[in-house]
Amino acid sequence: MGAGEHGGNALTPPSPPLLAVQGLTAGYARPVVGPLSFEVHRGEIVGLAGANGSGKTTVLAAIIGTARVFGGGITCDRSAGVSVLRQFPVHLREMPITVAELLHATASNTDDVPSLFQPLLGTRVDRLSGGQFQLLQAWACLGSPAALVLLDEPTNNMDPQAIAALADLLLASRKRGKGVLVISHEATLLDTVCTRIVEVGR
Numbered sequence: 001m002g003a004g005e006h007g008g009n010a011l012t013p014p015s016p017p018l019l020a021v022q023g024l025t026a027g028y029a030r031p032v033v034g035p036l037s038f039e040v041h042r043g044e045i046v047g048l049a050g051a052n053g054s055g056k057t058t059v060l061a062a063i064i065g066t067a068r069v070f071g072g073g074i075t076c077d078r079s080a081g082v083s084v085l086r087q088f089p090v091h092l093r094e095m096p097i098t099v100a101e102l103l104h105a106t107a108s109n110t111d112d113v114p115s116l117f118q119p120l121l122g123t124r125v126d127r128l129s130g131g132q133f134q135l136l137q138a139w140a141c142l143g144s145p146a147a148l149v150l151l152d153e154p155t156n157n158m159d160p161q162a163i164a165a166l167a168d169l170l171l172a173s174r175k176r177g178k179g180v181l182v183i184s185h186e187a188t189l190l191d192t193v194c195t196r197i198v199e200v201g202r
Contacts, residue, residue, distance in 0.1 A: 017039040017040055018042060018077045018080055018148040019039065019040040019063065019075070019179065019181065020039045020040075020074070020076075021036060021039070021059070021063070021073075022037050022073050023072030023073070024037070024062060024069065024073070025069070025070045026058050026067050026069050026070060027055075028068060031070045031071075032058050033054070033056075033200060033201075034070070034071065034072065035071065036059060036200065038196075040179040042177045043174050043179070044195045045171075045173070045180045045182060045193050046179075046180070046182070046194060046196050046197070047183075047193075047194035048182070048183040048197075048198050048200055049184065049197050049200065050199055051185075051201060057087060057183060059200065060084075060150055060183055062074060063150065077147070080146070080147035080148060081144070081148065082149075083146035084150045085137050085141045085149075085151045087152040097124065098121065098123060098124055098125065099120045099122070099125060099128075099136060102125050102136070103139075103140060106140040108143035108144050113139075114165070114168075116135075116165050129157075130157035131158040131159055134156055134158055134162070135165060135166060138166055139169055142169055142170070142173045142178065146178075147177070147178055147179060148180075148181075149178055149179070149181070150180075150183075151181065151183065153185070154182065166189070167192050167193050170182070182194065
């Protein structure tokens with residue numbers, strides 16, 4: 001399976017990239033996605049779009065080393081820091097730490113916490129709804145010192161209000177010079193926040 005790329009709010013990216021995927025073919029027992037090529041630079045939000053089963057999450061797995069690379073290559077500037085939100089982050093039934101403590105533990109920026117989290121700083125993480133927890137995990141990645149942020153289906157469990165808040169957080173991350181890869185089936189989110197969109201499976 002190949003890929004196509006189209007622009008949103010395209011800007012001429014600086015060099016070198018934080019992440020460069022070149023002719024990648026990846027999978028597990030056999031290839032399931034590729035060849036695929038794209039780059040992520042500072043100040044960019046690149047979206048990976050495609051139907052369920054097209055191999056979007058496998059691309060992320062190849063980047064972080066949990067899927068097999070059959071062809072092509074991946075270059076990642078790990079010295080700049082990499083933060084990853086998996087598709088289903090672990091939401092423990094009992095998690096007796098507060099939102100503020102979790103952000104501190106993940107080295108996220110607690111001096112610039114978005115206003116929507118201010119009332120929740122003292123709340124235990126295991127008291128959050130699924131959508132609140134997902135949004136918190138996304139902010140923990142975007143607010144971390146990492147320059148490269150990889151988000152896999154970050155809108156899971158989110159209602160429209162939370163998705164809108166996520167879009168605001170993503171757009172703000174560009175101003176801080178982060179490079180973000182967003183894997184999502186939410187076309188509206190990708191069209192709203194992405195500088196470029198890569199179609200997987202075309």
